[in-house]
Amino acid sequence: MKVFSYTEPRDNILNYKKWLLKKGDQTLLVKPIDGQIQGKGVIAQIDGITDRDEAVALMGWDVHIRHEDLPAPEEGEYYWTDLIGLDVENLEGFQLGKVDSLIETGANDVLVVKGERELAVPFLQGQTVKSIDLATGKMIVDWDADF
Known part of the structure; x- marks a missing residue:
């Protein structure tokens, strides 16, 4: 098939x-x-x-x-399925929404975050993505809520 x-x-x-x-x-x-x-x-x-x-x-x-x-991901690596549904907040503590999906763009992956509005946040660990805690279901990003 x-x-x-x-x-x-x-x-x-x-x-x-x-x-x-x-x-x-x-x-x-x-x-x-x-x-x-x-x-x-x-x-x-x-x-x-x-x-x-x-x-x-x-x-x-x-x-x-x-x-x-699935094989266990390496340190600092994540399966997309594990990221979907995480709460996303920015450095100021503002809730941006939840990870709805990810898009592969070639240059870098992009998080689609849905909250009051939909945001496209580049998935760049250490730059825009500051921390991911699968245990608490939270991701911290350096992203302006109005962008």
Whole structure:
């Protein structure tokens, strides 16, 4: 089956022993057993999927990796999924909102913070991002609330 992978490099998706497929409220745990890059995607063979009709039935499902199957991040590194939902406040203690999503721009990632209004804050650790505390669910940023 064809898979579009957001991993870097693209075929890293094949390194995970289990995939959690999601579509709406449905979930399905599957095991990829083989695969390779093909064009801008990856083709994968899934254990138990033996014909084209079974593969077609999985079209439109999103591939997720369970958090416990991810390798632990290095010190100072974070999975985007761990940052989403963090409370964001600036150096003055003003609540800017919560991390809603992140955008990869090439130069640096950008935090989309939603509060009274939506802000785009560059994810530059040590510059705009001063601290991240996953235990308390808080991020401190050097960012003007009116910017």
